[in-house]
Amino acid sequence: MSAFPKLFSPFKLGSLSVKNRIVMSPMETHLCDTDGFVTEELIAYYKERAVGGVGYITLENTAIDPAGRVNNGMLCIHDNTYIPGLKKTHGLHP
Helix, strand or coil: CCCCCCCCCCEEECCEEECCCCEECCCCCCCCCCCCCCCHHHHHHHHHHHHCCCCEECCCCEECCHHHCCCCCCEECCCHHHHHHHHCCCCCCC
16 A cells, blocks of 8 residues: 555545545435435445445435436435435444
């Protein structure tokens, strides 16, 4: 790992402290329910990546407008009813 000496070192991004420089980019998992709400399966998926060592996870493709939802597996946030589930995905680090 000498080619990447800072890969596993922590850093700050504004007020956010990140444990390392390993970043998971957003990928649609189809683990939400058919209405686009967060499920326990989705939370478990992201938690496993955090436990596995990912320092920063970008949540997946998310519809901000119902017209933008391209399939039934797409997460949603076009209404406040989605917020409680999405809050559960925040801070999943071990």
